[in-house]
Amino acid sequence: VFVLDLTERKRAEEARRELESAFAHMNRVSMMGELASSLAHEITQPIASARNNARAAQNFLNMQPPDLGEISEAVGCVVGDVDRAGEIIDRIREQIKKAPPRKERFDLNASINEVIVLARSTTIRNGVSVQTRLADGLLPVQGDRVQLQQVVLNLILNAVEAMSSVETGARELLICTEQENMGALVAVHDCGPGIDPTQLERVFEPFYTTKSSGTGLGLSICRSIIDAHGGRLWAEANKPRGALFQFTLPNAKNS
Numbered sequence: 001v002f003v004l005d006l007t008e009r010k011r012a013e014e015a016r017r018e019l020e021s022a023f024a025h026m027n028r029v030s031m032m033g034e035l036a037s038s039l040a041h042e043i044t045q046p047i048a049s050a051r052n053n054a055r056a057a058q059n060f061l062n063m064q065p066p067d068l069g070e071i072s073e074a075v076g077c078v079v080g081d082v083d084r085a086g087e088i089i090d091r092i093r094e095q096i097k098k099a100p101p102r103k104e105r106f107d108l109n110a111s112i113n114e115v116i117v118l119a120r121s122t123t124i125r126n127g128v129s130v131q132t133r134l135a136d137g138l139l140p141v142q143g144d145r146v147q148l149q150q151v152v153l154n155l156i157l158n159a160v161e162a163m164s165s166v167e168t169g170a171r172e173l174l175i176c177t178e179q180e181n182m183g184a185l186v187a188v189h190d191c192g193p194g195i196d197p198t199q200l201e202r203v204f205e206p207f208y209t210t211k212s213s214g215t216g217l218g219l220s221i222c223r224s225i226i227d228a229h230g231g232r233l234w235a236e237a238n239k240p241r242g243a244l245f246q247f248t249l250p251n252a253k254n255s
């Protein structure tokens, strides 16, 4: 009886181990799938931007005489776009290696201004005017600058897409920062069609999309980045119309 009991236990143990490794594999596979989709989602913008800038350089080159100043500026932008794509790949690689997130101190307002420049060709093409109200004396925040810029970029692109879906009305995007007690608050206001009040949380679910060519990953990536930084990201109705996305970020420690 004792021997039988042992073999039974051994078998049960083996079965459990098999199951565990199957789960571990499943998790790995789904994690890889998520990483691959988030990489594809995040890298589309800098690639599209590099292409636009390279095209612009070609046009300036074909002018008689070629406009060397403009060519140099456009090529500089291509280099910036490609560097950015490289940085995004680095961050995703770090995520795979489970390296701890970067903790650099940086100026949030300056980082937001950089993103606005990055998104400029898209906002101009869609007739969107971008306004900012960035707080003076905003304390530095701490975290992964590139990832946080991805969050702001995703929110801007969503706002532009929302406003482009309606024909009438001004297309104004307003980005604000404020210093709160606990940290910085960033708010992205648009005047698009807004979000159904019952869907304000659902928009953050992975693969939730109302767009024919959307992946529905943008906001779920944003939320996991903000969560990892100890902040909060949420959506509400903008006044008088449109959507308002806000997130908080703890300030850098003084040490």
Ligand SMILES: Nc1ncnc2c1ncn2[C@@H]1O[C@H](COP(=O)(O)OP(=O)(O)OP(=O)(O)O)[C@@H](O)[C@H]1O
Pocket: 041, 154, 158, 159, 162, 190, 192, 193, 194, 195, 203, 204, 208, 209, 210, 211, 213, 214, 215, 216, 217, 218, 219, 220, 242, 243
């Ligand atoms: N500013 C906004 N105004 C109105 N609806 C929005 C806004 N931002 C997001 N949404 C809604 O939330 C959904 C999910 O957004 P999310 O960024 O996660 O994915 P997506 O934009 O649909 O796809 P992708 O990001 O791959 O282009 C959108 O499809 C849209 O219905």
Ligand SMILES: [Mg+2]
Pocket: 154, 157, 158, 214, 217, 218, 219
């Ligand atoms: Mg999106």
